[in-house]
Amino acid sequence: MNEWIVFLLLLLAPVVSSIPIALAYKSKGWTEKLPYLSVFGIFVSVVMSLYIFFVFPENQQYTYAWIPELGINFVFMCDYLSRYMGVITAVIAFFIAVYxxxxxxxxxRPSWYWFFFNLFTASxxxxxxxxxxxxxxxxxxxLGAASWGLIGHWFRxxxxxxxxxxxxxKVGPLELSWPPSFGGWRAISTIRFGDVPMFLAIAAIWVLAGNLNISEIEWGVLFxxxxxAGTVILLLCILMGLFTKSAQVPFSEWLMTAMTGPTxxxxxxxxxTMVAAGAFVFIKLTWYIEPWHLHGVSGLEPVYIVVLFVGLLSGLYGALSGSGMLERKVLLASSTMSSIGLMFAAAAASFWVGHFAVLVAFWYMAVHAFAKASLFLVSGHLIHATHSRFLCGGLxxxxxxxxAxxxxxxxxxxLVGMPPFTAYWVKSGMDEVxxxxxxxxxxxxxxxxxxxSLVYAGIMAKFLSLNFIKGEKPHHEHLEGGGLMxxxxxMMVSVLFVLIYLIFKSDETAEFVHAGYAPVSFAVGFAVLIAYVVALYKPQISALSKIGTFFNDRMYLPFANDYILPKTGFFVSHIVQEYGNRGIDGLFNTKVIPGLFGGISKGIRAIQTGYLSRYINIVLGLVMIVLILAAIGGVGL
Amino acid sequence: MMELPMMMLMALVILTLGSVFSFKYRELGFYGAVVAIIIAFSAVSLSAPQLIYYSAFIFAIGIINLVSLKAIKSVIQGIDYGLVGMMALATLYIFTTQDLAMILAAFVLVSVPTYILVMVREGGANVEVGIKYITFMVLATVLFLIGAIILAYTKNAFDGVLLWEDQPLLRFYYILGYVMLVLGLSIEVGVAPLHEWVPDVFTSADPIPMSIIASLAKIVPFIVALRILISTSNSLTVSITLFTAVLATVSMFTGNIGALTSKEHARVLAYSTVANMGYVLACVVVIIKPEFFFFALTGALLMLFANAAGKIGFFTAIKSEGAFSPMMYMLAFSFIGLPPLMGFWGKLFILFSLVKAEYIWLVALMVINSAISIPYYLRLARELGVGWKTNLTNFICIAVVIITLITFLPDWFFKGMEVIAQTIGIAI
Structure with missing residues (x-):
């Protein structure tokens, strides 16, 4: 098969297959049937991603002209990362679509949903x-556009x-409750905030390196x-895009309220997708920048230190916030933020540790993806079954x-990293890093x-315990149906068994297994197991309810998003409106410039009295003056 | 095949005969002029194929001018066709000769008919306007011709001089000749601050003859001036060019700002002419960079054609108290300089040539001027625009709108100009 057909099908099948349902939005009959076509489109992507994985040679670049004059082309790279990540993305999207x-x-509005869902996957x-x-x-x-559409899906x-x-x-002036429309807005506004500097950074790379292909740019030469200063500014601009997309502190708020979208x-x-995209792009860039070879380049180390600590702090912040949360999906959301933080941190550690740290970050991303997707799908089923978005359900x-x-x-x-399950081996690698x-x-x-890791284990156990073992009895129970869910x-969770097989079988991950047998890793794994069991037994500690509320309020970070920033913005716009606008209006529209033009215009027209003698005086006078000046100048020149 | 001079002569004879017999049969004047223009157009296009686009525009403008004269019942009806035909002939002829005497003769042939045309009105003669106009035109023609002769003299004298730093008198002559020619041109076409006749004449004369004076009559003076100036330029030109640039700037601002508060439509058009002549005069600056001169020439001609088309449309609309609204807006947009209308390309090529001549401040001021002009052109279009009526005015307006649209991709015209610019020099 021609390669370009594979890429065309891979990327366009989801979009094209969702166009019919988008167009048929008025017909109830069609919108009930056409979702199957949309799911089929994603299935085509799955097949294509698997085809690329098994048939295409590794580290092969495929280029198709787009705007070759500007170095902008359809350039696809089938390297280690994209081959795996492509399959992960397509398979997860397909399982979720079936669900x-x-x-x-x-x-x-199924048309809206399926169109954006498939666009999300293709993006x-x-x-x-x-x-x-x-x-x-x-x-x-x-991704940004589709996430806005989907988070605010229930816009009513x-x-x-x-x-x-x-x-x-309510805390102070702020009501800590967000509807879907607000959730969509919070997502897109945060993401745009990071996308603009990222776009500028890409433009700068284009100007400076003359090439936009990640694998071809001479990163060392560029830096x-x-x-x-240039290196730091350039990388921070890119990181603004990645951190906002991946909801790292302090840009994490949108991710929590993104839970207003369908599960x-x-x-x-x-x-x-989305939050994983930020971490994935960082992993991909690091893969090709190879910072471990660039210790002589100044400016790179401080940036990697920043990423390391932003990642680790996001990890801890997410886990701690999750520990106080009582909403099913928001608890999972903050745990995701925590996991993504660890991915960033591990990838950043590659500056000192080398290539191995990037592999750790990538494999953690893979394991996390399937585990977290399973948990979300379960929690969607639970919300349907109990009519409640809060943790509830006894044994x-x-x-x-x-x-479930x-x-x-x-x-x-x-997922938590207890021996001997999948994430344990990856987490051991992370411990080693x-x-x-x-x-x-x-x-x-x-x-x-x-x-x-310990707090994370606790919140995962809490999720299990309060939903299925020790939670309150649900007010509603609706357990019929849900076969596809x-x-x-x-299917989603079963992939975790495949992954553990791959970790033991693959050469690249042999080091993980080795790290898993190290005493430190084993000690951490054991501690994680203890934390998990304790939290399973005692998911809520009433003595700590105050601090739990503080964590549940996400340590008041919503204030930055919903109060301080908007208030500052309103203040600035108020100043601009009251003082700036009046001045600008007066200058351009009402007083100064119109007055000036009016005055000069009348002055120009005042010459026209209609008397020929006056005109002759003016013109002859001017001609004479100019000729005399020219004569003097002509001699002088 | 007959040669160009013979065919031009034939055209002149037909034109004259048509005018003579129009005393008996009025229509003969019209048909004589049309036939003469067709012959001249064919003659020029056949002898110099690179001139075909230029000639086609002049042909179109000339014919439209002739047709528009039908809207007025003048006492000299018949002769007026002949006069317009004469102007068109001279304008067609202007690029085909390298002879200074013929070129100056063509200049006079375009100028003098307007003395009579300006007085044309329904059932009489507008003597007061005529006197005002002729007074200035005589002054302009004298300055222009003397300036041209002095420049030609300096050119010949310079050729024999190796170190002309030692020749203060020659330098003096050159500067004097240059300034006289530019001043003459300025009075002739109405460049501020020598524009005083323009608002008065534009408002008191009949709109139809005005549409001719504001369109066809403006083209030849510029071409003649450009040809003489580029043929006689030397290393002094760089210093004296600033004078022209300042004059162009004053004219743009005077015209555009003056038009802002003018209420009478003809007066708005008068100031618009002052501004447009400023834009075209700016092209004279580019003779200091002969390698980019063809950009300036393209710009100047497109600007003059756009000005001609717009003025014909608007003046005809004034005559019949309004024309079809969309046509009025198209012409206003062309004057403002919206792509892809001809006014846009004219300005663009002028700006581009000025950038190449390193007159960046002039570029900036010209762009600002384009912005200043927006309100009054839109006002003009709004006030003159009416619903559709099947009449002569609207057909004339459609014709001129087609002219402004025809260069929506101007590369063919530009390429033609590149060839013309190479042979623009005059044998002196």
Whole structure:
């Protein structure tokens, strides 16, 4: 098969297959049938991604002309990262789509949902396979647009179950409760804030390096040309895009209120697209920048230190916030933020540790994607079954919804890093990476990682416990149906077994297994197990309820988003309106300039008295003066 | 095949005969003029194929001018066709000769008919306007011709001089000749601050003859001036060019700002002419960079054609108290300089040539002027625009709108100009 057909099908099948349902938005009959076509479009992408994985040679670049004069082309790269990530993205999107056939049944605007869902998938695939930064940015913006559409999907804000936050909870002037429309707005406004500097950075790379293909840019030469300050500014501009997209502190707020979207959206957003995109692009850039070879380039180390600590702090912040949360999806959201933080941190550690740290970050992303997607899908089923977005459901309920119970158990144990389950081996690699940093950066990174891992284990156990074992009895129980939903999360979680097989089998991950047998890793794994069991047994500690509320309020970070920033903006616009505008209006529209033009214009017309003698005086006078001046000048020149 | 001079002569004979017999049969004047223009157009296009686009525009403008005269019942009806035909003939002829005497003769042939045309009105003669106009035209023609002769003299004298730093008298002559020629041109076409006749004549004369004076009559003086100035330029030109640039700037501002508060439509058009002549005069600056002169020439001609088309449309609309609204807006947009209308390309080529001549401040001021002109052109279009009526005015307006649209991709015209610019020099 021609390569270009593969890429065309991979990227266009999801979009094209969702156009019919988008066009048929008025017909109830068609919008009930056409979702199957949309899901089929994603299935085509799955097949193509697998075809690329098994048939295409590794590290092969495919270029198709777009605007060759400007170095902007359709350039796809089939390297280690994109081959795996492409399959992960497509498969996860497909499982979620199958689940969505059940979950979104009877929704009030399926056309909107399926179009943006498929656009979301295609955009992420574009980000994954693009080697050209401009092309990547097209996918990147597609993610932004689709996320806005999906988070605000239930734009009518008419169902409290779609909200995020405690109803009527007020802290100071701020109500900590957000409807879907606000959630969509918070997402797009935060992301745009980072996209603009990122776009400028891409433009700067284009000007400075003359090439936009990530794998071809001479990064070392580029950084050398622009010096320390240039390197720092350039990379920070890119990181603004990545941090906002990946919801790292202090840009994490949008991710929490993104839970106002349908659960399928949350699942996709958190596993293989959107937040993962930021971390993935950082991993991809680091993969080709190879900072471990560029220790002579000044400016690179401070940037990697920033990323390391932003990642670790986001990790801890997310885990701690999650520990106080009572909403199913928001708890998972803050745990995602935590995991993504660890991915950033591990990838950043590659500056000191080398290539291995990037692999750790990437494999953690893979494991996290399937586990987290499973948990989200379960929590969507639970919301349907209990009509509540809050953690609830005792053992009795758990027994009646066994598939969800089992999947949650598997996903949490496989994700937190307890021996001998999947994430344990990857996390062991991460422990080893942070241990390496002791020499350069002290114990702080390792301590932050271990703390995060323990709290993380606790919140995952809490999720399991309060939903299936020790939670309150739900007010409603609706357990019928949901076959496709069960199928969706069961397929999703089963991939975790495939991953553990791959970790043991693959050459690249042999070091993970080796790290898993190290005493430090085992000790951390054991501590994680203890934390998990304790939290399972005691998911809520009433003595700590105050601090729990503080964590549940996300340490008052919403104030920055919803109060300080808007108030500052309103203040500035007020000043501009009251003083600036009046001045500008007076200058341009009402007084100064119109008056000036009016006056001069009347002056010009005042010459026209109609008397020939006057005109002759003027013209002859001017001619004589000019001729005399010319005569004098002519002699003088 | 007959040669160009013979064919031009034939055209002149037909024109004259048509005018003579128009005393008996009025229509003969019209048909004589049309036939004469057709012959001259064919003659020029056949002998110099590179001139075909230029000639086609002049042909179109000349014919439209002739047709528009049908809207007025003048006492000299018949002769007026002959006069317009004469102007068109001279304008067609202007690029085909290298002879200074013929070129100056063509200048006079375009200028003098306007003395009579300006007085044409329904059932009488507008003597007061005529006197005002002729007074200035005589002054302009004298300055222009003497300036041209002095420049030609300096050119010949310079050729024999190796170190002309030692020749203060020659330098003096050159500067004097240059300034006289530019002043003469300025009075002739109405460049501020020598524009005093323009608002009065434009408002008191009949709109139809005005549409001819504001269109066809403006083209030849500029071409003659450009040809003489570029043929006689030397290293002194760089210093004296600033004078022209300042004059162009004063004219743009005077015209555009003066038009802002003018209420009478003809007066707005008068100031618009002052401004447009400023834009075209700016092209004279580019003779200091002969390698980019063809940009300036393209710009100047497109600007003059756009000005001609717009003035014909608007004056005809004034005559019949309004024309079809969309046509009025198209002409206003062309004057403002919106792409892809001809006014845009004219300005663009002028600006581009000025950039190449390194007159950046002039570029900036010209752009600002384009912005200043927006309100009054839109006002003109709004006030003159009416619903559709099937009449002569609207057909004339459609014709001129087609002219402004025909260069929506101007590369063909530009390429023609590149060839013309190479042979623009005059044998002196």
């Amino acid at each position: 969505g056939l059940d979950y979104m049944k009877g929704d009030y 992420m695939l574009l980000v994954v396979y693009s080697d050209n930064l401009f092309l990547l940015f097209v996918g990147w913006e597609g 804000d008419d169902d409290e179950i779609t909200y995020v936050g405690m109803p009527k909870r 050398g040309t622009i010096g320390t 399928t959206v949350s699942a996709l957003l958190h596993s293989a 009795e309920f758990g027994k009646r919804i066994k598939p 119970f089992i999947v949650t158990f598997v996903a949490t144990t496989f 942070m241990e390496h940093l002791v020499h350069d950066l002290g114990f702080l990174p390792l301590i932050l990682l271990i703390l995060t 069960k199928l969706g999360y069961s």
